[in-house]
Amino acid sequence: MTMFDDRERAEEAKFARDQEMLFRITARRNRLVAQWAAKQMQLTPAETDAYAKAVVQADFEEAGDEDVIRKLVGDLTAAGVEADEPTVRRALEEQAVEARRQLMESR
Known part of the structure; x- marks a missing residue:
């Protein structure tokens, strides 16, 4: 019985680690895409x-990325930068790859 309990605890621990890593990747991605947008809007380092x-x-x-996409498209448009939803989604995808790479390198 303890073998099954140990296995269950190991699976739960793996799930928790995976969820934490996903959260960290998403947060890093959002920061990176915000920096991308700030560069487009020509913000100062403090504003960035x-x-x-x-x-x-x-x-x-x-839940999901729609809130971030709405914010980025709205802010870019308000700043006079021509940006649409597909452009922002593409930037999110690119920055997700970069965020994952950065976190894997830091381990």
């Missing part, structure tokens, strides 16, 4: 840092 924090916070509004 504040904007990155705002984008990371925006991800907590609802």
Whole structure:
């Protein structure tokens, strides 16, 4: 019986680690895509840092990426930068790859 209990605990621990890594990748991705958008909007370094924090916070509004996409498209458009949803989605995908790479290298 303990063999099954040990296996169950190991699976639960793996699931928890995987979920934490996914959260960290998403947060890093959001920060990176915010920096990309800030560069497009020509923000100062201080404004870029504040904007990155705002984008990371925006991800907590609802499940999925739609809240982040809405924020980025809205902010870019308001700043006079021509950006549409497919462009922002592509940037999110690219930055997700970079975020994963960065976190894997830091291990």
